[in-house]
Amino acid sequence: MADTSTHEQFDPLATGGMRRRITSKGIVYGALSVFALIYIAPLLIILLNTLRPLEDIVRTGFIALPDAETMTLRYWGEAWGSFCIGGTCEGVSRFYKNSLLMTIPATILSTMIGLLNGYILSKWRFRYDGLIFGLITLGVFMPQQMTLLPWAFVLGKLGLSNTIAGLVFVHTVQGISFTTLFCRNYFVSIPDDLIKAARIDGAGFWRIFRRIILPLSPPIVIVTVIWQFTGIWNEFLFGTVFTSGGNQPITSAIVAFSGSGTGERHYNIEAAAVIMAALPPLFIYIAGGKYFVRGLTQGAVK
Amino acid sequence: MQAHTPNSQTSQASLGQRLANLTPQMVLAPTIFLAFAYVVGFSIWTIWISLSTSTLLPDPTYQGFEEYAKLWGSKRWTVAYQNLFVFGALYVVGSLAAGTVLAVLIDQRVKFEAVWRTIYLYPLAISFIVTGTVWRWIFHPNTGVERALHDMGWLAAKFDWITDRDLALYVVVITGMWHASGFAMALILAGLRSVDGDLVKAAQIDGASMPRIYRKVVLPTIWPIFIAVTVVLLQFAIKTYDLVVALTQGGPGVATTVPAIVVYDLMFQRGQIAQGAAAAVMILVALAFVLVPYALWSAWQSRKEGARHG
């Protein structure tokens, strides 16, 4: 007993020492592979279609291998730099910056606020703190369509209409719900004694946050950053409605592909653009996936 | 003797002390204000607008519950509302089931675990719009699997769920599962790894088979994970909009329409803001169906917990 300490790192992903075996490894790998194929297929289909000329796609549909003679990387270039979107023929490159300018600050801000809120709501109990937490958490469930007009009004009053700053604001406020939920549930597992010890040591509110809580936060920071980054990056409705022209994020440009636009559809270029738009969140998931799961089980599952 | 030592300290705390005590509340205040404005303010605004005469633009003139009556008189809305529950249930249960199967498979100490995990988890990084679009390509008979099978010479092949009004909703469910089951898998896998090994050993000594051990011993012990995943997935289910728009646009007919689409359409396309707000309020009501029992349950749970420790 003496050696189990509350702050020991628990790694749920470290392979446990227990013996569990389904009789045949063959069945396991077979099943895993079948599933993997289903999961990979869509990505593969988009990827392959970025290489195929339009006539090829129109002739044989989306599920087909590129023809060795006609396959080309040209569409990537077009999607990046010269495809016409919203009347400007500069590809998706110009929206990339907007998406980054929107996503990064909103992610950082909502994460920081979430950390503070989580810290307060888990470690500084006061009257109605449970109610306040419940209220903040409810924000997670608010349908976006419902909030469009009120947000528009608020942004107008703040003079943030049609600005990326406005989008950052909206995403930050909406994000607070998630980050607070995650962080609070995570911090609950940090022993209260640490806070008491620090208070007796003479540390105040901020010093405890900086010296005790923050150094313990990386797992949950990774979770909220991944969650917020992908969520905000992939969101299109606010981007479409609250910004215009050259201020729009990349998803608002991509979203045209699902709509019934007129004119010929350049599926190959669109596929390339879709991949480009999906790269940052994909990268973040692949790079941080392990920590994401670890942090999530410590935070969300309480 | 020591009873009345003159004391410079009054029984009141000093101003600085009291301010220091209030720091947490003061730091929290802006967030509370924002959250309050966002959750409560926006909800009340929506409720009010749903009772107003608003059409093209919000207009606070009171009208009553007429728009609710109109909303519930429309077939599209009843289908959408019903879809929300059918889709929500199937999507959550399906994702949990698929996630459990995947987690148990990966739990068999397979090689390259990180690779498998990443493969199953990556869809979560893909936006709903892209998810819907790609799966539309795959499901649509003219461009997807059916077409590919025809091209391969199997002309009798038929895979047209997406165009079948009775099956299209299941296409949405499957696509949703593709997106979310990796998330369920990841959390359940982490849960499996946290299960006490002695438990499994004990069950093995009792002579239980591995599938039985999972079903009867391991999975029941990690039920809180299932609850947590359910809450996160429900949140996706209730807000589902982009996925359906990209995948089926609510069709065939209105077969796959979901409430969020109706809200958006009424509020913005049709200039019936009051009715759209009424639909949004109904989404909140649907939410209450889920959240109120959950809140009561967890309150009951924590009271039970408290009773045990106290």
Place this chain on the structure above:
Amino acid sequence: MKTKTTRALRSTGAAIAALSLGASFAHAEPKTNMMHQWAQGSEAAAIAKLGEMFEAAGGTWEQTAISGHTSNTLAKLRSDVVAGNAPAAVQLKGPEIAEWNATGATANLDATAAEQGWDDVVAPELLTVMKPTGNWVAAPMNIHRVNWLYSSREILDDLGIDVPKTWAEFNAACDQIVAAGKTCIAHGAADWSDTTTFDSVVYGMDQDLYRKAFQEADLEALRSQGMIDAFAQLRKMIGYMDDGINGRSWEESMTMTMTGEAAFFLMGDWTVASANLAGFSEDTDYYCTQTPVDWGGNGFILNSDSVVFFKQNDPDYVEGQKLLAEIIMSPEFQATFNVAKGSIPARTDVDLSVGGFTKCQQQGLEDLKASVSEGSLVRSMAHNMTVLQKYRGAMMEVITEFVADDSISPEEAANQLADAVELQM
């Protein structure tokens, strides 16, 4: 030369503006930001042309192209108005112009209109739409014809069929085509495209019914035997379509007809622009004719894109609105824009025989004139030119459900149509 005219026009406009608004505005730099939903293809190119002309006339051009659904455009418009910064210029149409006008948010273009004599050159049937209360609040960009029937030359020639003129002929042709193993009607199901087809069906069977039902939302008309017959015809036509209509885009359907996979395609004249852009040509790959009418004569279901101007505080943008209105109404822009978009100019004084207009477009103008003189011209319900969005939306729901669900009988559909509209009253 044209540029010179425009400049001259502009300076006059500016002078008038300076007179009416006070000297302090005299140095206003015309600026505009136009919100529209033409994000891609030929339409985007057409709008880009507008931008070029605006800049050539000395203005600063910005545009906000909202991709995807019209609801996205309208969502943005509403948000901007609620936020208190209404866009300077927005692509809006039909009864919405009147609705927005009623909110008092729109700007008055009477001065510019009077100066340029819009009343004399704009097609008369557009006037009520552009001047809902007698004042100009919108500038029409074009006239679309909704009731076009595109026929695959290959199939018609192979089977020796003439382009059908009535619905009976149409059905007979379809029976023959289906018997020959081809798809008769290319279609991509969506509420607006289903309704587009139904527009033509109702109109072609009984134009008075069309007016009563779709322009006046008359409940009795919606429930009438004529409407039941129209639904029965639509049901028949669904039988002539293949199984893949759900989830197919209209461009894919168009391609089916152009490549001889399907015989007919019912769609508006924007098809012409897309088909030509995709390399198909009139009379070689396809024929364009009006959709069948059972009452003989020329029919025209009209749709028009227009730009509405919202009140602005910034004098630069006020100035920009005037300039933009002038340019939109200029014969040069009307010609360029409509060549690209497949439609015909909103001005009746543009010569279609020059400047790249296709035969279909020229045909369209002729039919329009004939239709006006015959009194058969109607506006399109499917394309939001007649009733309020709430009625149109309710109708579209019923129609698209009818297309998707075989079990709904024409009688039920007509009743549902009337009920759905009544509910919104």
Place this chain on the structure above:
Amino acid sequence: MSSLTIKDLRKSYGEVEVLTDINLEADSGEFIALVGPSGCGKSTLLSIIAGLESVTSGEVKIEDRLVNNDAPKDRDIAMVFQSYALYPTMTVRENMTFGMECRNIPKAEQKDTVARVADLLQIGPLLDRKPSQLSGGQRQRVAMGRALVRDPKLFLFDEPLSNLDAKLRIEMRSEIKKLHNRVGKTTVYVTHDQVEAMTLASRIAVMFKGVLQQYDTPKEIYERPRNKFVAGFMGSPTMNFLNAKVVQSDAGFGVTIDGGDGTILPLPADHTANLAAGQSVIFGVRPEHFNPVHAHRGDTSARMKVLVDMVEPTGAETILMTTVAGQDVVASVEPDDAPKEGETIELAINMSKVCLFDPSTELRLSA
């Protein structure tokens, strides 16, 4: 001068009163143990002294200064937690300097102090490790070290040894005692282990259900418990409580066990104040105050016949589980004196050590 004074202290959470009328004072340099079963309020009381919990009414004074509304940091106290509460992301050294850093003590002084305390506790080699790299005993030392560097007016210990295994616990216990002797600071020590309280404390406060039952020296508490609860809580195995009646005979007062054979157990004269013949009492005897008659140790004048149900040798002593007249009696005897299970033997009782309690008030009857 009293170092800690608690006067008429009450603490309630809403309706629930968790501490009632606590009065307690500690002289400078004293070692006070707060004992009681879990939920008795001892940890709450400690938290109140530390300033981590607020006071509902009453006074808390440290060195005669009212500190009711002072923040923990202003009370000049140090505390060792049950969980140690070592900051997991800091090294041992940082853990120890954190408090000084908060008080802006110069770096050089911090360094000296850490060196001195590390020396004292023999944790010098551990200074650059993280808590997760330490064993339980080492963590315990570090936790104490963190308190020691502060040189506070008051040391607070919250069950500091309960997470250690038995052997280490005894080691650390004597170490704490040595440390206290050396440092000489007033200490308040919360424990649920009465042995710790007995061995360490100069005075013990026994608490139960939020009420201070008795506050006295270990010897007094053990020998003259104020009530049945204190008597039962202190001592292991616990004191035997037998239902009995007071009888008066020529030889003076005595007791008879209810349902027994009527043997009179004579009470020493100094135990008989306030007694009346026929009165029902609870007759309390500690296990070690029994002796088998056959062993012939000490006075065997008061005897009781018991049936031995079970014999549990522990090495140093042997515990007998017996019954007399349907009531359980536990006796602790010399291993050599142990009878066999199933035997009926006679136990002699050291009557000068017994206690009598009122069955209704449970207060000890005789002075």
